[in-house]
Amino acid sequence: MSKADERGHTFSDKPKPIPDTGWRGQPPVPSSAGGESEPDYMHKPPYYWTSEGDLFQPQYKSRCWCGNVEFEVHGDPLDAKYCHCTQCQSLHGAPFQWAVIFPKTSVRLVNNIDESLHFFSTETGTSAHHVPCKISCNTCRAPLFDEGRNTVLAYPSSFHFPPRQPVPHNFQPSCHIFYSARIMDVVDGKCVHAHVPLLFRVPGSAYIHVAFTCRPKWAGHKGHSELVDESTIISTTSDI
Template structure:
């Protein structure tokens, strides 16, 4: 098992979060998760993600074979692999490379289940892999908005804010709650007035 390898012989990527194995006394697991075949297992120590979104970009549609991806954002130190650490592989969709270039997609090399997206500072895990013991835990991962909704392949009338691109950096579209649109418009007006002074 990979816990037995001394730090001096570990490849460089295994020494850094999110792949570095935590010592049990320094990590309090709240949730467990695994890929489809069960060869990759991990724990999460944060009760609620920093954010949770539904992404409609074409890369997510293609990579997941679905109309959109449900992703929850965590710090890289919030995850601890307990099994299958050596069975991970990377994919950089911007260069079609299997090298560990950030940002990249991470998956199980056996069943090819997506495990996470690794960014430069954060990770996006997929809540559908997490074993929730209670409905209230699952509710903490509920999506808060849609991103890249301009690339959608289907309409979703759920009342959540819908951004044409990145959240907060693009236009709110479709059936976004009117108060969200109003607040964003007022913010942009205020910023415009400040920049003109």
């Protein structure tokens, strides 16, 4: 069902269904217990694994900067978000992280040239497959995704979409989380109207109008924390 906050933002607390991609091994969600307890994890989702009946149908490709590590992804993400937690700020060297969420069984490793796949555990501070953990390339150091206990949080900047095509709608973040830890304001949530017209320029083309969707800002996790007011107000204009 959908809920609304006091400012009229709506969000759904009903999870999207998990697609059947043909994983018939055990456990149903590998490494769901966390830690380093999963045996032979490299031959289970989201790494090398076989889909029964070819139910896994790749829709997207995600790869590191040098191309040594590449994953393929089935279907659209369950959700997308901006995370402002201090861990994401530090590990990404950026004000916040943009992530799209997929079931583990919707992700599969297809290339690991020179054994470049690298794990880093934020819980142990070691280069180990200790879930939850960070996945990156050991050659070019590009980050690819976070492996959680039940899902993969992938980074859209590592996806390769058709040239000059916009990022798919399902990759657009539905909200900000851990906004109380932000180091910069992002003014996209407290709007008079549901959509704010902005001008956007794609390299090599003219300016085009786009509709900018307002996004709620949660102090912590989505739907399980307080909503945060924006502290900055800007005005938009078409006179550029």
